[in-house]
Amino acid sequence: MDDDSPTVRWRQRTEVPLGIASMLFLTAYAVHVLGPGLPRDARNVCLIVIAATWAMFLADYLVLWRLSGRGLAFVRTHALDTVVLILPLLRPLRVVRLYDAVQRRRGEPRxxxxxxxxxxxxxxxxxxxxxxxxxxxxxxxxxxxxxxxxxxxxxxxxxxxxxxxxxxxxxxxxxxxxxxxxxxxxxxxxxxxxxxxxxxxxxxxxxxxxxxxxxxxxx
Incomplete structure (x- = not known):
């Protein structure tokens, strides 16, 4: 894939925001599960954060699908992105990509x-x-x-x-x-x-x- 392709440019722009969204999702989900006695407003905030981060992942997935121009073949070749979108359990794994992206941007030896x-x-x-x-x-x-x-x-x-x-x-x-x-x-x-x-x-x-x-x- 060309390093200057629209898909690569999009991934470079979204790696950090999506990594942060993954951490926000995990934090909100943990508070929601471990704090059953929280006030209703606090629990609603957690649910809003969970829904908002899922919307970010959905938007990213749809943009990548559109940029690929491959139709349904995109689902087969991007299995990890598809599974992460469907299963919230795996969404925090995007934090791994965040660490790698930060290392590359700093120019530090990996x-x-x-x-x-x-x-x-x-x-x-x-x-x-x-x-x-x-x-x-x-x-x-x-x-x-x-x-x-x-x-x-x-x-x-x-x-x-x-x-x-x-x-x-x-x-x-x-x-x-x-x-x-x-x-x-x-x-x-x-x-x-x-x-x-x-x-x-x-x-x-x-x-x-x-x-x-x-x-x-x-x-």
Whole structure:
């Protein structure tokens, strides 16, 4: 893709605003879920912020769709943007793009590829774990026979799910909670695979370099 194309220029202009919108969404959602005793006006403000940030993501998605000129093929080739738009659970992951955009604008040297993958995966795990814990806590806390009654229970469940351990001491019992659990499992496997693959590639590169250094020079 041409670096001066309309799509690239649009992404460069919207990366920071959308990253900030992601943080606002996560903050408003956390306050809304963890503060059931808040005054009605405060809760309404949280809902307005959540709706406004979703509208920003929708507008960005529609503009990119229009600029691509690819019709329905855009949905298939921009799966991450589509999923983030549909599933609020994944919206905070745009914060990762914000960090990368700030680094590029400052002209600072970025981490090597392997380090960047592991660093970004770590940020993604934290954001996904927190937002997933909020979503499951909201879905489960008032359900009959629920085992996730407190936010601490939900955080414990999110950690064990993302780590692909799944102790089974606390589990979702509602349909909504189980859908969130499936999404968390898939994301956990993907992130774990990314970190493991990057770490393995880095080790192979290090050992290969050490082998080249130890090899005697040809006469």
């Amino acid at each position: 981490l090597p590829l392997y380090s960047r993958v592991m660093f970004y995966a770590g940020i993604a795990v934290l954001l996904l774990g927190f937002s997933g814990a909020l979503a499951v806590y909201q879905a489960e806390r008032e359900a009959p026979d629920a085992t996730i009654r407190t936010f601490g229970d939900s955080v414990w469940w999110a950690c064990s799910t993302l780590a692909t351990v799944g102790y089974g001491d606390v589990t979702p019992v509602t349909a909504r909670g189980r859908v969130i659990a499936v999404a968390m499992m898939v994301c956990g496997l993907a992130l774990l695979g990314a970190v493991t693959g990057s770490f393995s590639s880095w080790l192979l590169q290090v050992f290969s370099r050490e082998g080249d250094d130890e090899r005697p020079p040809r006469s």
